Amino acid sequence: MVYQVPPETAHFVDREDEQALAFRAVAEWKGTARPLCLALSGLGGTGKTELAYRLARGLRERYPDGVLHVDLDDLRRGGVIEVTDALGQLLGALDIEGRWLDQTLRDRSRQYWDRTDGRRLIVLIDNARTAAEVVPLLPASGESLVIVASHGPLPDLESGSAVELPLEPLGDRDATELLRLIVDDPRLAKEPEAVGGLLRLCSGLPAALRVAGQWMRRHRRRPLARLLAELEDELTDKGLPMVEAVWDAAYRSLDENAALLYRLVPLHPGGSLTGEGAAALLGRGRDAADDALDALETAGLLDPRGERTRLPDLLRGHAERRSREDGDEAERRAAATRVVRWYLRQAQRADVLAAGERLTLAARAEPVEGAPDASLGEGTPADAYRWLEAERHALHGAVAQAARLELYDEAWALCEALWTHFLDHPHHADTADSFTLGVQAAQRAEHPPALVRMRSQLARVRWEQGEFDAAAEELTLAQAAAELLDGSTVHRKLAASVVEFRGTLHGRRGDWQSAAADFAEARKAHRAIDNAYGVLLGTYRLGEALAALGELERAEELLTQACRTARELRRERIASRAAFALGGVLRRRGRPAEAAPLYASALAAARARGADFDEARVLHALADLAEERGEHEESARHRAAAKTIEQRRGA
Structure with missing residues (x-):
């Protein structure tokens, strides 16, 4: 059971009437198909969030399936909430994340409704501004409870299921x-x-x-x-x-470091920050940052929440005024630049750890003076992914901040470092915004190779949102930019990668003939520059395309070659996927005995990576294979294991 409410505050007074009204409404609720909604509203600083937490704590026994929390201000960009990402955060709390998340708003909404149907949950929505931000996040169960905190009333919430609890200042x-x-x-x-x-x-x-x-x-x-x-x-x-x-x-009453950090916190690109992020802002070392955070929290000027700290909205304007009166533009720009460059360096470190070495264009960012590197746990890929996910709001915010500061090289380099994280944790709205800025930054930096890369990667974001025509346009522009590059090896790799992206788009649209032609062209280009990994990737993808076209003999030849080369290059992920694809081709060619060990190796590799999406896919294939061989108990066992994963992950 998930529980996302912090420990109780040390001091709380009044609000007995509001609590009594809330508890009575819950007790009398008849449980229609729509959940009860407690709508707390009031000025900033009246204690809405703490009362919402208090109600959730007091009512949790009536809602045994968990307490979810989403702070919409953490997701707000330019004043606007992307509902798809808010649903993604709630679904993540319900153990649906990464590749299990559906991609469009419509499909993700259905996934959320399915996951919450019949459950007794509390969903706490903080910092809502309109009912339109709340309604898509309502669970599909009249047995659940929604607690909303907003600065003003939300009259558009359905009156029959919403209880308004306006909070006045304390007497x-x-x-x-x-x-x-x-x-x-x-x-x-x-x-x-x-x-x-x-x-x-x-x-x-x-x-x-x-x-x-x-x-x-x-x-x-x-x-x-x-x-x-x-x-x-x-x-x-x-x-x-x-x-x-x-x-x-x-x-x-603050000392120099604490006062400086207070003035600078509004410049942090995320809604909350860690001690490491505070050190990046302050630029005076981790010890100085920790002491300053302690002083600000003791003074009540920051709101600590676990490992992260945030500046309450009520105080943000005050901190900005103090910055204007007591600081100067040079101080602010230095801090804003320092934190952007710190996040760039950390994103690059995490990306290399998560994905290994790959084609990148940006130089590795240097250490930032006065801002030690972030800890990435034990240095495993999983630790890197966890850091990237925990800091994703700040990272995307850093892209926008870099663009505002005209740090164009840093802006597109940040996007490049976020690519692997996007592939496994697709937050499409944030990524689309950031890569759009990345394209603009590459143009303004007059960096054609970066422009090719940004447009190609933005194309994938577009087609995963179902915007195929927009994706095709980006790739056309990427191709035009690639034709202006010189004949260096890196630039030829880039040009070949555009063709690979185009082939993948053709495959997503079901045009496997065009996809095969593109993959063959890219493979030839990589072979001409002796790029072994590029040749491997082209071989694998061409084999998949030919399998989709029914050209099984040639597909078998290519996928066999891809399996062998991937093992030689120690590319375990692509080796397992090529093995899985080859197993499918061999089954279709009437050779199930040869397919079985390939599926078994793909299953072992998926489990070793903790890739349960791939694991479920392989288990279904093993079930089909066993069924074809008349091994019905074995088939049922594999199918049940796959269903267990899918049910846990909400598929």
């Missing part, structure tokens, strides 16, 4: 109680008028009260009246919202 009594819980201080009893003034400044916002409490703890010897007078004078001088002075007081 003085509850605000005082929260302040006393945060800071046990005798001044609260001795200076009631000053406390009243402080409450007025905090405007009843729990987020502001937490900052104020931490600020009081830092200045235990000063009378509250003195501190309050200083705050009110500043408010009058600057004409700022009242709560702004509380944040300013907390900010002024």
